[in-house]
Amino acid sequence: MDKNNVKVNFRIVLFEPEIPANTGNIGRLCVGSNSELHIIKPMRFFINDKYVKRAGLDYWSKLKLHVWDSLDDFLEAYPENTVYYCTTKTEYKYSDKIFKKGDIFIFGPESRGIPENILKKKWDQTITIPMSKEIRSINLSNSVAIVLYEAWKQITFI
Numbered sequence: 064m065d066k067n068n069v070k071v072n073f074r075i076v077l078f079e080p081e082i083p084a085n086t087g088n089i090g091r092l093c094v095g096s097n098s099e100l101h102i103i104k105p106m107r108f109f110i111n112d113k114y115v116k117r118a119g120l121d122y123w124s125k126l127k128l129h130v131w132d133s134l135d136d137f138l139e140a141y142p143e144n145t146v147y148y149c150t151t152k153t154e155y156k157y158s159d160k161i162f163k164k165g166d167i168f169i170f171g172p173e174s175r176g177i178p179e180n181i182l183k184k185k186w187d188q189t190i191t192i193p194m195s196k197e198i199r200s201i202n203l204s205n206s207v208a209i210v211l212y213e214a215w216k217q218i219t220f221i
Contacts, residue, residue: 071127073098073162073214074141075207076169078134078177083108085173088204090126096215099127103134134169134181141167146188149210150177151200153189160190162214173203 075093080086080102093100131137138146146167147160171177182189192209194201201209 071097071099072164072218073211074101074144074165074167075099075211076101076103076134076137076167077203078103078169079105079107079172080203081107081173082203085202085204087123089207090128091122092204092208092211093127094122094125096211098211099129101129101131101137103131103137146185147210148177148182148185148189149191149206150182150189151191151194152176152179152182153186153191155187155190157190157192157210157213162217164218166214168207168210168214170203170207176200 073096075089075098077086077089077100086100086102086106086108090100092098144165144167145163146169147157147162149157149168149170169177190210192201192206200206
């Protein structure tokens with residue numbers, strides 16, 4: 064199957080994830096939205112970690128999961144797809160974008176987000192979720208849910 068022949072709604076990418084329960088929750092979101100989950104190594108846990116599976120419940124076996132050695136390897140595999148870098152460091156709101164089937168959403172590690180050297184190269188492709196100044200960021204799995212379901216809404220919940 065051609066990777067660019069979109070059979071899924073979206074591709075969610077976790078760059079160097081740190082918290083297994085977040086990854087499990089995100090996997091469950093991906094199954095529920097007919098989206099793929101891509102993980103960029105290194106991870107701070109094993110993919111078969113009981114906390115990942117517990118959060119993903121009995122849906123984990125249905126997940127379209129791909130693990131990559133590097134972000135560059137992943138991006139080279141999907142050169143035709145639109146990529147969005149999700150970060151708290153930009154002014155471009157996710158709600159102002161028009162998404163399409165096959166779009167890619169990259170989220171950084173829970174403790175630090177996507178590295179600034181990556182964001183600077185792709186600044187026009189960054190998006191954020193507005194939030195109060197009282198917090199640094201919202202939970203990663205909540206962030207994925209917000210962006211993913213807005214994108215899915217835009218393609219009319221196909």
